[in-house]
Amino acid sequence: MDRVKAHPLQIPSCISPQMARWEWPNLLNQPRVSTMIHHPITKIIRERRSVKPALLRPDPVPRKMIELLLENANWAPTHGLTEPWRFHIFTGESRQRLAKAMQSFYKQHTPIDKQRTEKLEKLGKNPLLAPVVITISMHPDPTGKIPEQEEIAAVACAVQNMHLTASALGLGGFWSSPPLVYSESMRDFLTLDPGDRCLGLFYLGWPQEGLQLESRRSSIDQKSSWQ
Numbered sequence: 001m002d003r004v005k006a007h008p009l010q011i012p013s014c015i016s017p018q019m020a021r022w023e024w025p026n027l028l029n030q031p032r033v034s035t036m037i038h039h040p041i042t043k044i045i046r047e048r049r050s051v052k053p054a055l056l057r058p059d060p061v062p063r064k065m066i067e068l069l070l071e072n073a074n075w076a077p078t079h080g081l082t083e084p085w086r087f088h089i090f091t092g093e094s095r096q097r098l099a100k101a102m103q104s105f106y107k108q109h110t111p112i113d114k115q116r117t118e119k120l121e122k123l124g125k126n127p128l129l130a131p132v133v134i135t136i137s138m139h140p141d142p143t144g145k146i147p148e149q150e151e152i153a154a155v156a157c158a159v160q161n162m163h164l165t166a167s168a169l170g171l172g173g174f175w176s177s178p179p180l181v182y183s184e185s186m187r188d189f190l191t192l193d194p195g196d197r198c199l200g201l202f203y204l205g206w207p208q209e210g211l212q213l214e215s216r217r218s219s220i221d222q223k224s225s226w227q
Contacts, residue, residue, distance in 0.1 A: 044168050049213040051172025053129035056205030060091075061132050065169055066204070070134075072165045076158035084151040085158040086137040088190055090127065098135075099127040101189050105180040123178065130203035134162075135190055136175070137198045155199060162202065172207040175200050 036042060070087060078084065090098045102123040107115065127133050138155045140148055159175055166173040177200035180186060186198045 040168075041164075044164055048164055048167040049172070049215060050174045051203075051205075051207050051211070051213065052174050053126040053203045053205075055208050055211055056130050056172055056203065057208055058129070058131055059206050061171065061204060061206070065171070066091075066132060066134075068169075069162045069165045069204070073158040073162040076154060076161050078154040078157075079150050080141060080146045082141040082146050082151060082154070084139050084141065084146075085155045086139050086192070086196065088135040088137070090133040090135070091131065095127040095130075095133055098133060099124045101186075102127070102178075102180060105183055105185045105189075106178075108185060109180055109183050123180075126176070126203065127201075130174075130205045132204040134202040134204060135181075135198055136200045136202055137190060137192055137196055139193065139196050142195075152197075152199065159202060166204060170206070172205060172211075174203040176203060177201075 066089060070089075073085060073087070074083070076085065103120055106120055106123050136155060136159055138148075138151050140146070140151045163173045163175070181198045181200050187196060190198060192198065
């Protein structure tokens, strides 16, 4: 097997000189990497689960926790520092207004022969099962210099920050994106700007007692290629 030539890592100036001296061939042997495998952030990332509204308890989530989720979302990477994420938070009785709106949009935008009673009922029930529902929206760069797909990617990074924070706090989260969220009706309901897009809803709450959700991933070797 060919030996991999050692190349110094291109490390930003904010990184310590000790880290800057690392080289690719012996990177995995560094104590810092070994420690990282057992670091709390690795555990949080790998044990994060999507918890659907039906598996959440109705107990309220403290406002301070919700604010922490949003603030961590605000520190997601963003090309050009456009910070395109926008959130609307529904708690208490405002969830009823959201539920009714979603049922209305479903009937408005779904052909009659395609409408399903159970789907309509679910759209009205889910916002009331979770104590918190946060709508996820994208406000694109007004100059048009940043491609829309990059703005959407930034919003997804913000949601990941939010989801990981929720997991660290013992909360459950679920990003839902029924087709109706992309409608103009939803945009108008949220009073978004004309170019903005709603990308879904993030259900948030306390998982049911004793809930254990399993997950798996296929090997990263199947999804990566070293060049």
